[in-house]
Amino acid sequence: MSTPEPMDEVRTLTEGEYKFGFITELEEDTIPKGLNEDVIRLISAKKGEPEWLLDWRLESYAKWQAMAGHEPTWARIHHPPIDFQDIRYYSAPKSKDDGPKSLDEVDPELLETYEKLGIPLREQEVLAGVAVDAVFDSISVATTYKAKLGELGIIFCSFSEAVREHPDLVRRYLGSVVPQGDNFYACLNSAVFSDGSFVYIPEGVRCPMELSTYFRINAAETGQFERTLIVAAPGSYVSYLEGCTAPMRDENQLHAAVVELVALEDAEIKYSTVQNWYPGNAEGKGGIYNFVTKRGACRGRNAKISWTQVETGSAITWKYPSVLLEAEGSVGEFYSVAVTNNRQQADTGTKMIHLAPNTSSTIISKGISAGHSQNTYRGLVRVNPKADNARNYTQCDSLLIGEDCGGHTVPYIQVRNRSARVEHEASASKISDDQLFYCQARGLGTEDAVSLIVNGFCKEVMQKLPMEFAVEAQKLLGISLEGSVG
């Protein structure tokens, strides 16, 4: 009885249509489509940013321009070329003054949207003990529990606020894990990022609650470019949750976020994601293009960074949450469930870069493909010459549902130190007719049976999720695979 049962929740959410496909009517403060230096200056000005940050953006933009036309092509994904001049790079809900001071000041329609999504802020505050920094389009509109966290010296705020209130911290760590020119999409983000979250956990503090941000893409043709930075000072601990839903749109929407984590000596960061953005319809029309760069650096001895992701949404997922094991004894973990159905394409995995002695990493990846989808695990384990006694364990399992989908595993292992111990296990299987019939013969419908079997397949990863996320994630697995059998 260790995990919550998925069946009841799945049953309440049966219809195969994307559940969260509604559009909120809000007045929007947008700027015209297209990207140039003026747009970047405008974004920066609208946010009242200091000059150093504008310069940083412009520098990024220059680097990005040099990369123009050189989007990465190595992933197993196919899509029409993205016209980066046909995207609007800033949009924010209009606010009275500088933004709401409390939930009472938040646009009622916005709150209603969250209610529909099943994230009533008030209830969450009280019941789940979750502090929510809700991102609506490009700007943070509600931040809760700030006072309580503040007593412990924890900073949990929007990125923009962090730039205003804690410029030294932001300046010190921004781009220190994912440099501006790291890759095409990270570079774009560095130039145009709108908002996101900033977290700082002071030395020796164990954050007493899960910090949670809900993302939501809303405005038509608005790419969203979050930037998240989490810094855990020596001996601190934080668990961060990120969950997302998006309204239904016909146009493909680009999403290119950057997340940077820094864990100092003996610090631990646990970062969990449930991603269920609109995957497009059954024919592959619409859906989010999700090009995300997530990376953490274990920058002090015995630091630990753990990524857990459940990816069910988006038309295209291009995402490799990674860990740089820079200090002795540091630990990196990656636990992933990626589900693709219909025409979805996912190319996702991780990079574990061992740079120091006695570092260890664990990779558990569960890929599930159904319909006509393609699901690729792509991972790199690198052990550098200085990383004596590095250890890695990798397990990649693929589960196929039906005859027309693909599951691929592309592991790269680069070992340049003889003392390294690297293990790689991989399996590919199909849901068998025997398993389905066994479930049916006990009274379970086909979709419940698939959901049950899939949840079993993913159990090792789901167990890594915080409880409140695990329930939602189990629902999602069932919903994502509706109609995939029979």
Next chain:
Amino acid sequence: MSENILEIRNLHATVGGTEILKGLSLTLPAGEVHAMMGPNGSGKSTLSYVLAGREGYEVTAGEVVYKGQDLLALAPDERAQAGIFLAFQYPVEIPGVANSVFLKAAVNAQRRGRGEPELDAMDFLKRAKVELAELEMDQEFLSRPINVGFSGGEKKRNEVFQMAMLEPTLAILDETDSGLDIDALRIVADGVNRLRAPDRSMLVITHYQRLLNHIVPDHIHVLAKGRIVASGGKELALELEANGYAAFTGEKSAA
């Protein structure tokens, strides 16, 4: 005279284009336990799969009436919800899914299907513990993944445990005795006997007579080449034990 739970009339069924059942007829009244015996390849397991609704087992003629309704019109899960239970000869492994999660989902799917209130986690656990104790099974069994790493005996006990929890109207036991040592056989048979009830019928499919020493049937049928070639009381089993199936299949004399 009691109501018939199951009436099979002139059932023909094919698997992969080959006809396996060739005009099988059988009536199973409420409260009775019937044994279905026969040599390998006679169609015993095919019959169990046809009754449970497995895909690929195609009925080409005949009818099956279950409690007055056309059983063949129902999907497998609907049949289970209507009270049909198949104890599998080879229970399948489902990694990562705990027995308790699976069984609670099954119990409540059936309850929902019948318009009954669902069992909550506490009630489920209470009942499960009682049934496990009856089958001399440890409670940690509930958290183990379905049939993964189970011994043959544990798998069969698990089937009987599920049957006890699901309280079916018609239980079909497909070679539940195969792969059991004598102690496990006794435990499984006791479990089955405990479930005998006036409103529950059982079809016990077996290759060997020895199970019928423990589960004493009301009637025995001999299946050969896809149809029932002999029916009788429990003494028929002893005759089979002594003379083999040959006397019934007419292929060659064993005497």
